[in-house]
Amino acid sequence: MKIQFVHLCPQRMSLYGEYANLVILRRMLEEMGHEVEVVAGESPDLSKANLIYMGCGTERGQKFALQVLRPQVEGLKAALDRGAVVLFTGNAMEVLGQSITDTQGKVWQGLGLAEFTTIETRQRNPHDVIANTPPGQSPVVGFMNKCSLTAGVTTPLFESLEMGFGNDCQRGPEGYVKGNLMATHLTGPVLVKNPALAHRVLRMVLTNAGAQVPDTLPVLPHQQEAFEVTLRELRSKGENAG
DSSP states (O other), rough: OOOEEESSSSSEEEEEEEEGGHHHHHHHHHHHHHEEEEESSSSSSOOTTTTTOOOOHHHHHHHHHHHHGGGHHHHHHHHHHHHHHEEEEEGGGGGGGGGGETSSSEEEEEEOSSSEEEEEEEEEEEEEEOOSSSSSOOOOEEEEEEEEEEEEOSSOOBBBBEESSSSSSSSSSSSSTTEEEESSSSSSSHHHHHHHHHHHHHHHHHHHHTTOOSOOOOOOOTTHHHHHHHHHHHHHHHHHHH
């Protein structure tokens, strides 16, 4: 089966190797025998996309992306309505909300796909992250380098963090999820670092494509081992810091 990914603003919004989030999903799908087409650009056609993705950028790159995506809002809404997965990582998450207020006090209207608002701060807060998940699910690890507070999220992707700064407070809720719209400030790239989270996204993509979702999904060589080492080292780092 042919599955289509749309990568929004890849030139401006792909810090920290964020493009690899699509690479890992593509490799998994190809392992399963599917054909994956990646369409990249600032204003691509979204009508056939099974996954729409945008990664992290500089604050300037983010504002550029925000403006070029405004004409795409109805297309994004239509994609969500037909079950396509929309995943934004890093500060791409912030453009989904109602507004972003920059450090000069200028208010940038967001895309309005979520209810939250963001205020940029002058303090950058780079740190490792461990996100808590429901019992029986793997924690999520990653990195965050943001200078903002996001308030008003009623449905966070992660209810709390074991380590790190959440949407607006230390160890608080992080990210956003509503139906097939997912966003997180975590980079890493986050899907490369977390096979369980990659599988969650993969199941949603396969469902949208009308493909069979097998009980067992591919794990690429050393992917699970790398996750376990990262989680162990971050927890050890946290214990030593305490």
